[in-house]
Amino acid sequence: MFDNLQHKLDKALKSLKGQGRINDLNVADTVKEIRRALISADVHFKVAKDFTDKVLEDARGQNVIRSVSPGQLLTKIVHDNLVDILGGQKSDIHLSGSPAVILIAGLQGSGKTTFTGKLGRWLKAQGRNPLLVAADVYRPAAREQLKVLGSAVEAAVYSEDQNQNAVQIAENAIKYAKANNYNVVVIDTAGRLTVDKAMMDEIAAVKKAVNPAEILFVVDSMTGQDAVNTAKAFHDVLNFTGVVLTKLDGDTRGGAALSIKSVVQKPIKFVSTGEKPDALDVFYPDRMAGRILGMGDVVSLVERAQATIDAEEAEKLSRKIARNNFDFEDFLAQLQQIKKMGNVKDLLGMLPGVGSQIKDLDVDDKAFKGIEALIQSMTPQERTRPELLNASRKQRIAAGSGSTVQELNKLLTQFNQMRQMMKMMKNKRFPGMMPGMKR
Amino acid sequence: MAIFNFFSKKNPDSGNEPAETRQGLEKTRTGFFEKLGRALLGKSTVDAAFLDELEEILLTSDVGVETTVEIIQRLEQRVARDKYIDKSSLPAFLAEEVAALMPDPMAPVNSDFSLAGAPKPYVILVVGVNGVGKTTTIGKLAARFAAEGKKVVLGAADTFRAAAVDQLTIWKERTGAEIVSMGMNADPASVAFETVKKGLESGADVVIIDTAGRLHNKVGLMNELAKIRRVIQKFMEQAPHEVLLVIDATTGQNAYEQAREFTQATQVNALAVTKLDGTARGGVVIGVSHTFGLPVKYIGLGEKAADLKPFHKADFLDAIFNHENQKS
Numbered sequence: 001m002f003d004n005l006q007h008k009l010d011k012a013l014k015s016l017k018g019q020g021r022i023n024d025l026n027v028a029d030t031v032k033e034i035r036r037a038l039i040s041a042d043v044h045f046k047v048a049k050d051f052t053d054k055v056l057e058d059a060r061g062q063n064v065i066r067s068v069s070p071g072q073l074l075t076k077i078v079h080d081n082l083v084d085i086l087g088g089q090k091s092d093i094h095l096s097g098s099p100a101v102i103l104i105a106g107l108q109g110s111g112k113t114t115f116t117g118k119l120g121r122w123l124k125a126q127g128r129n130p131l132l133v134a135a136d137v138y139r140p141a142a143r144e145q146l147k148v149l150g151s152a153v154e155a156a157v158y159s160e161d162q163n164q165n166a167v168q169i170a171e172n173a174i175k176y177a178k179a180n181n182y183n184v185v186v187i188d189t190a191g192r193l194t195v196d197k198a199m200m201d202e203i204a205a206v207k208k209a210v211n212p213a214e215i216l217f218v219v220d221s222m223t224g225q226d227a228v229n230t231a232k233a234f235h236d237v238l239n240f241t242g243v244v245l246t247k248l249d250g251d252t253r254g255g256a257a258l259s260i261k262s263v264v265q266k267p268i269k270f271v272s273t274g275e276k277p278d279a280l281d282v283f284y285p286d287r288m289a290g291r292i293l294g295m296g297d298v299v300s301l302v303e304r305a306q307a308t309i310d311a312e313e314a315e316k317l318s319r320k321i322a323r324n325n326f327d328f329e330d331f332l333a334q335l336q337q338i339k340k341m342g343n344v345k346d347l348l349g350m351l352p353g354v355g356s357q358i359k360d361l362d363v364d365d366k367a368f369k370g371i372e373a374l375i376q377s378m379t380p381q382e383r384t385r386p387e388l389l390n391a392s393r394k395q396r397i398a399a400g401s402g403s404t405v406q407e408l409n410k411l412l413t414q415f416n417q418m419r420q421m422m423k424m425m426k427n428k429r430f431p432g433m434m435p436g437m438k439r
Numbered sequence: 440m441a442i443f444n445f446f447s448k449k450n451p452d453s454g455n456e457p458a459e460t461r462q463g464l465e466k467t468r469t470g471f472f473e474k475l476g477r478a479l480l481g482k483s484t485v486d487a488a489f490l491d492e493l494e495e496i497l498l499t500s501d502v503g504v505e506t507t508v509e510i511i512q513r514l515e516q517r518v519a520r521d522k523y524i525d526k527s528s529l530p531a532f533l534a535e536e537v538a539a540l541m542p543d544p545m546a547p548v549n550s551d552f553s554l555a556g557a558p559k560p561y562v563i564l565v566v567g568v569n570g571v572g573k574t575t576t577i578g579k580l581a582a583r584f585a586a587e588g589k590k591v592v593l594g595a596a597d598t599f600r601a602a603a604v605d606q607l608t609i610w611k612e613r614t615g616a617e618i619v620s621m622g623m624n625a626d627p628a629s630v631a632f633e634t635v636k637k638g639l640e641s642g643a644d645v646v647i648i649d650t651a652g653r654l655h656n657k658v659g660l661m662n663e664l665a666k667i668r669r670v671i672q673k674f675m676e677q678a679p680h681e682v683l684l685v686i687d688a689t690t691g692q693n694a695y696e697q698a699r700e701f702t703q704a705t706q707v708n709a710l711a712v713t714k715l716d717g718t719a720r721g722g723v724v725i726g727v728s729h730t731f732g733l734p735v736k737y738i739g740l741g742e743k744a745a746d747l748k749p750f751h752k753a754d755f756l757d758a759i760f761n762h763e764n765q766k767s
Contacts, residue, residue: 036504039498039504040503040504040692041692042501042691042692042693044499045495045498045499046499107689107714108570108572108714109569109570109571109572109687109714110570111569111570113601117601138742139575139606140578140605140606140609140610141602141603141605141606141608141609142602142606144601144602144605144606145600145601145602145603145605145606146601147602148601148602148623149601152601193714193716195716220570220687220689220690222568222687222690222691222693222694223689223690223691224501224689224690224691224692224694224722224723225498225499225500225501225691225722226501226689227689227691230689246570247568247569247570247654249654249656249657250568250654250655250656250693250696251654251655251656251693251696252691252693252696253692253693255691256691275569275599
């Protein structure tokens with residue numbers, strides 16, 4: 001992928017150092033860099049252009065403080081502007097009406113049905129009694145899919161398997177909801193292209209028939225330049241009230257979020273971040289801004305670490321470190337926890353400043369495998385007391401793990417260095433895990 | 440505007456298909472050239488202002504910064520060398536450049552779904568991120584192969600997404616293909632294995648294996664794909680003959696990451712670009728195709744089975760860069 005913005009800016013702004021003040025002349029190239037970086041993050045061309053004009057305005061005349069690199073300063077200006085545009089405060093979902101109706105719309109494959117299931121779960125957690133409505137009458141087995149999702153989140157699903165009329169189904173569903181005390185109705189609709197007039201007419205008719213409190217436009221966060229047109233076309237027909245960004249658990253930069261927000265001025269209400277029914281989040285503008293800029297997402301890293309690393313284990317480990325008997329068993333357990341968090345390069349990339357440095361580096365997850373194999377070829381005694389390892393033991397371990405004695409020696413050296421470091425940190429309060437992992 | 444303005448007048452498909460294709464792309468057909476024409480209006484030669492506009496056209500088509508810069512640099516070099524490029528030679532030049540960027544389709548070039556010269560059964564493994572249209576593409580492929588009298592076996596190895604097996608089963612009923620299904624939550628690799636086995640035993644012409652959509656940064660899921668590939672190979676050494684990465688035409692620059700990771704896990708050797716009807720752009724495919732040397736094999740232009748078309752590079756470039764076609 002393209003390297004991140006700060007890296008580019010630092011390069012472009014090398015000439016700027018010591019010039020004291022940002023002016024039109026010295027940032028012209030930089031602005032072009034910012035624009036290209038945004039486009040590489042899938043921000044729409046015109047949106048990027050307007051955006052950089054605004055950034056230029058804010059940057060003009062700013063003093064370049066000695067302690068801050070011009071690249072850092074500009075990146076901050078860009079970041080702040082992004083957060084600003086992406087929407088300052090969080091926007092709640094409106095659930096007025098009895099029942100409150102939420103209409104779900106979007107292109108094919110954007111994740112409407114999956115989101116509908118997740119929203120059902122979310123609404124239940126809010127103490128609501130939702131009814132999910134299967135009004136996608138076109139895609140084979142779409143109704144089946146919603147039924148399965150509904151039962152997984154224990155939300156009721158309304159479906160008329162033989163009825164091919166989405167408007168009727170929606171109307172009947174609301175009657176059914178009124179009769180059976182469901183207070184929120186979520187209507188899943190078929191994916192449609194904006195150029196398909198008949199289909200756009202259909203969803204307009206559904207809207208007219210059910211008078212929704214919320215119309216949520218579901219969009220794949222990996223969408224490119226077309227996001228602007230699609231959002232605009234749906235907005236023209238539906239005047240939707242909010243946006244849902246899906247598949248944000250991928251590594252997309254998600255520039256589409258900025259494009260859509262700029263063009264339709266509607267809040268992003270939810271982000272969808274995984275395959276499980278609970279992988280639904282409210283939207284944080286600052287995290288999204290950091291992501292678009294490739295600035296490193298420390299918050300997500302910490303959250304991911306917290307989600308996967310066993311707190312109890314961490315506590316046990318920090319006690320062991322304090323007593324200075326960190327051994328290969330602990331090391332192995334750590335490796336396995338890190339692996340649970342996902343791709344190592346992704347994890348490193350989330351650290352600020354690391355992103356650009358490792359862009360060309362091929363971090364091999366299999367590197368861990370070799371280390372694991374070596375440790376697993378040790379006896380339990382050897383793992384707890386590495387000093388036992390003599391030449392013949394080393395040879396046995398190397399052969400057993402399909403490795404070499406050199407590799408094993410390398411590992412031992414690293415391990416001892418680690419132990420040394422931990423010893424040094426012993427006196428400071430260091431709550432577990434590897435250096436720098438958690439603070 | 441779609442860089443993939445495309446209609447296949449040389450397409451050997453059934454008689455009315457080119458017309459249908461054109462109709463499907465009615466909205467987007469004229470995009471590229473209309474903009475290019477406007478950019479060139481009143482100019483007798485290529486100048487800086489024109490290059491800026493060309494850059495915008497390419498970037499707003501999701502071609503991406505790197506590929507765009509490459510195309511523009513080549514154009515600049517040509518201008519510097521020849522001193523002068525007039526309007527009329529520009530389309531031909533651009534066509535040349537883009538053609539050079541995109542690799543040719545791999546054999547068998549089944550422009551007519553005849554599978555001429557293909558091993559039997561020809562095993563296709565279909566992979567991609569969530570929601571790109573894998574199952575739908577498989578349904579359409581099955582229909583097109585079946586229409587050519589081919590015996591098709593489908594493998595329902597998307598055992599994860601709710602009702603994915605049901606969706607494929609409906610396509611099986613529509614196309615008369617056979618299906619190997621072990622229900623939801625079954626081990627995808629064993630479904631794939633059984634499918635290839637059934638394909639071999641029943642003398643099928645083509646075996647198409649569906650897989651669950653997965654984001655390419657999920658290590659575990661990517662390893663699962665690699666396992667599916669290995670398991671298939673235990674049974675049929677050369678299989679899968681085609682590993683088809685399905686890319687949604689509206690995808691932006693993330694398509695590069697998708698191509699990289701899926702290629703690493705499963706040795707992707709062909710691309711299918713879906714949802715190219717409507718306002719889809721698909722320009723990213725040029726860059727992806729170029730960067731990873733992956734040929735585009737199929738494009739999806741609509742909901743019907745016949746809307747899945749084999750990709751013809753010559754026709755595609757012709758459609759983009761030839762004035763006459765644009766006007767007709």
